[in-house]
Amino acid sequence: MSAKQRIDGVAAFLLHSHPYSETSLVLDVFSREHGRLPILARGARRPRSALRGTLIGFQLLELGWFGGGEVKTLAKAEWCGGIPLLKGRCLLLGYYLNELLLKLLPREDAHPTLFDSYAEAIGALANGADDAPELRRFEKALLKEIGYGLSFGHDADGAPVEAQQRYGYFIERGLIAIDDAEGFTLSGKTLLDIDADDYSDPRTLSESKILMRQLVSHQLGDKPLQSRRVFIDLHEL
Amino acid sequence: MALPSSLEELIEALRCLPGVGPKSAQRMAYHLLQHNPRGATRLSQALATALDTLRRCERCNNFTESEVCSRCQSSKRDATQLCIVEMPIDLNTMEQTHAYNGLYYVLMGRLSPLDGIGPRELAFERLLSRASDGLVKEVILATNFTNEGEATAHYLSEMLHARGIKVSRIARGVPVGGELEYTDAATVAQAFIERRDY
Ligand SMILES: [Zn+2]
Numbered sequence: 001m002s003a004k005q006r007i008d009g010v011a012a013f014l015l016h017s018h019p020y021s022e023t024s025l026v027l028d029v030f031s032r033e034h035g036r037l038p039i040l041a042r043g044a045r046r047p048r049s050a051l052r053g054t055l056i057g058f059q060l061l062e063l064g065w066f067g068g069g070e071v072k073t074l075a076k077a078e079w080c081g082g083i084p085l086l087k088g089r090c091l092l093l094g095y096y097l098n099e100l101l102l103k104l105l106p107r108e109d110a111h112p113t114l115f116d117s118y119a120e121a122i123g124a125l126a127n128g129a130d131d132a133p134e135l136r137r138f139e140k141a142l143l144k145e146i147g148y149g150l151s152f153g154h155d156a157d158g159a160p161v162e163a164q165q166r167y168g169y170f171i172e173r174g175l176i177a178i179d180d181a182e183g184f185t186l187s188g189k190t191l192l193d194i195d196a197d198d199y200s201d202p203r204t205l206s207e208s209k210i211l212m213r214q215l216v217s218h219q220l221g222d223k224p225l226q227s228r229r230v231f232i233d234l235h236e237l
Numbered sequence: 238m239a240l241p242s243s244l245e246e247l248i249e250a251l252r253c254l255p256g257v258g259p260k261s262a263q264r265m266a267y268h269l270l271q272h273n274p275r276g277a278t279r280l281s282q283a284l285a286t287a288l289d290t291l292r293r294c295e296r297c298n299n300f301t302e303s304e305v306c307s308r309c310q311s312s313k314r315d316a317t318q319l320c321i322v323e324m325p326i327d328l329n330t331m332e333q334t335h336a337y338n339g340l341y342y343v344l345m346g347r348l349s350p351l352d353g354i355g356p357r358e359l360a361f362e363r364l365l366s367r368a369s370d371g372l373v374k375e376v377i378l379a380t381n382f383t384n385e386g387e388a389t390a391h392y393l394s395e396m397l398h399a400r401g402i403k404v405s406r407i408a409r410g411v412p413v414g415g416e417l418e419y420t421d422a423a424t425v426a427q428a429f430i431e432r433r434d435y
Contacts, residue, residue: 016351022256053421057384079423084430088391091384095350102351230348230355234392237356237365 008064008076010034013118014057015098019045026071027055028102029063032115036107039065041074054079058086058094058122083126090125092234095227097121097138100216103223104146117141131209133199139212140194148219150174152195163189169211171218186211244270296367298360299325299343308340315339317374321364321393323347323381331379339377342367347380348389359389361396369400378406 012031020026025044030036044051054061054077064076086094097118105111117138124132143150153161156174161167166185168178178185186207193204194211240248244266251262269277293299294306301307308314318339322328328341346359356362368376376397380386394404410428411420 019256021258022261050421053423056423059423079421081422081426085387085427086384087387088395091388091391092350094384095388099351226353227350229353230350233355233357234348237361237392237396 005068006064006066006075007034007072010063011080011115012061012063013059013115013122014055014061015102016057017041017055023049025055027074030101030105030115030118031063032112033110035109035111036101036105037072038070038107039063039072039074041077044074051077056085057098058091058126059083060119083123086122086125087128089130090128092227092231093130093135094122094125096225096231097125097135099225099227100139100142103225104142104216104219106146111145114138114141114145131205133197133205136194136199136205136208136212137197139216140197143212143215143219146219148215150215152191161188161191161195163187163192167191169214171214184210184214297341297343298345298363299328299341313338316372318377319368319373319375320377320379322379323386323389327379327381337377339375344380344389347383347385348392349385350388356392361393364393365396365400368397368402373402375403375405378404382409 010031010033012029014027015030015036016028017025018028020040023043023045025041027039027041028036029039041051041055043049044055051074056079060080060083062076062078062080063074065072065074067073101118105114117134121132121134121138124134151174154175155161155167156170156176161175162177165177165188166179167175167188168183168185169175175191187203189201190204190207190211193199193201194208199205199208239245247266247270248259248262251257251265252259254262257265269280290302291300292302292304294301294304294309296305296309299306299308315338318337319342320331320337320339321342321344322331323344323346325343325345328343331337331341342364344359344364346354348354348356348359367373376393378390378393380389380393390406394406397404408431409424410431411417411424417425
């Protein structure tokens with residue numbers, strides 16, 4: 001391996017991991033500078049591996065790895081701290097964010113802005129905010145990064161969204177001004193707020209949640225979200 | 238050159254073991270056939286017998302040969318305490334402590350939302366009805382301190398509380414005999430967050 005292929009000190013989150021051979025793990029990592037990538041953590045499942053207390057989901061890590069192939073090899077992992085562990089409902093929402101990245105974000109493209117949104121959303125969840133604006137900002141950032149260019153400031157015909165008007169969202173078409181109240185509609189103000197990343201209005205927060213869910217579902221297509229199914233099952237018991 | 242089909246089948250079969258890839262499976266197969274045919278016979282018989290006779294205990298969900306295992310039947314165990322663990326190996330660890338004399342329920346897994354393992358897959362309903370037998374006064378959650386173990390503990394505690402059952406969670410922190418200097422930072426951080434009056 002050449003020195004060039006050695007990467008060090010990269011901020012990253014662990015999204016998911018799978019056992020590999022008897023004692024190792026393959027990590028699915030979301031790093032700030034190198035995007036999503038698989039990294040082999042040799043010996044991570046050994047009983048006294050130091051990695052056990054380090055490779056924790058929803059915690060900011062600093063990773064180093066080497067290798068030029070598709071799967072890198074972990075060289076170094078440090079726990080950075082500063083984010084309390086997620087609990088309860090917030091933990092389940094954390095899994096939802098991870099699953100969105102796993103299902104929608106292609107591997108090995110750097111998305112530093114999205115990484116920062118993710119870190120902020122995880123931070124909000126760690127502080128117990130299960131309905132935080134950071135979650136909506138993350139969803140919006142994700143949709144933008146995967147090339148879904150919905151403009152919240154303009155309707156399907158390119159006309160500027162008006163605060164007083166109500167709009168419906170139609171797959172493949174976009175936002176259309178609607179006057180009757182059938183189906184899900186949202187206010188122009190909500191759309192302008194989303195565009196401006198301003199979630200101070202409670203109605204913006206609640207309407208944007210429904211809109212984002214529709215947009216995300218559309219992107220997922222027929223890939224069902226396991227974490228959402230588990231979440232629903234849990235809340236039915 | 239192709240391998241004899243029975244050898245190929247053996248190698249393929251060994252691969253169902255966790256962490257066993259094609260190479261180790263081949264090594265195991267040759268070892269058994271060449272160096273330890275008696276061990277191989279014993280293994281195949283033990284496996285067949287185990288599959289034939291073992292089932293899940295009706296009360297604790299652990300493997301047993303009878304409908305209800307001997308621990309669950311024992312009058313020496315305290316039926317007012319029920320400890321929930323993820324796997325049988327965790328139950329064995331709890332037993333080694335000699336600190337606990339209640340009964341157990343083995344989940345045989347943990348919530349794993351990204352792998353689609355939820356309350357249905359883990360048969361939470363069964364556990365909830367076990368804990369509601371009228372005798373159990375306290376449920377002790379001894380799932381792992383991983384994110385998945387924590388999610389499992391959280392939801393179980395909500396469901397058990399809703400049924401009026403007292404719930405506790407085993408504590409975590411710096412290991413016994415542990416020095417801060419040699420304890421990983423994440424453990425010390427959590428021990429600090431969860432510090433208690435003293
Ligand atoms: Zn039993």
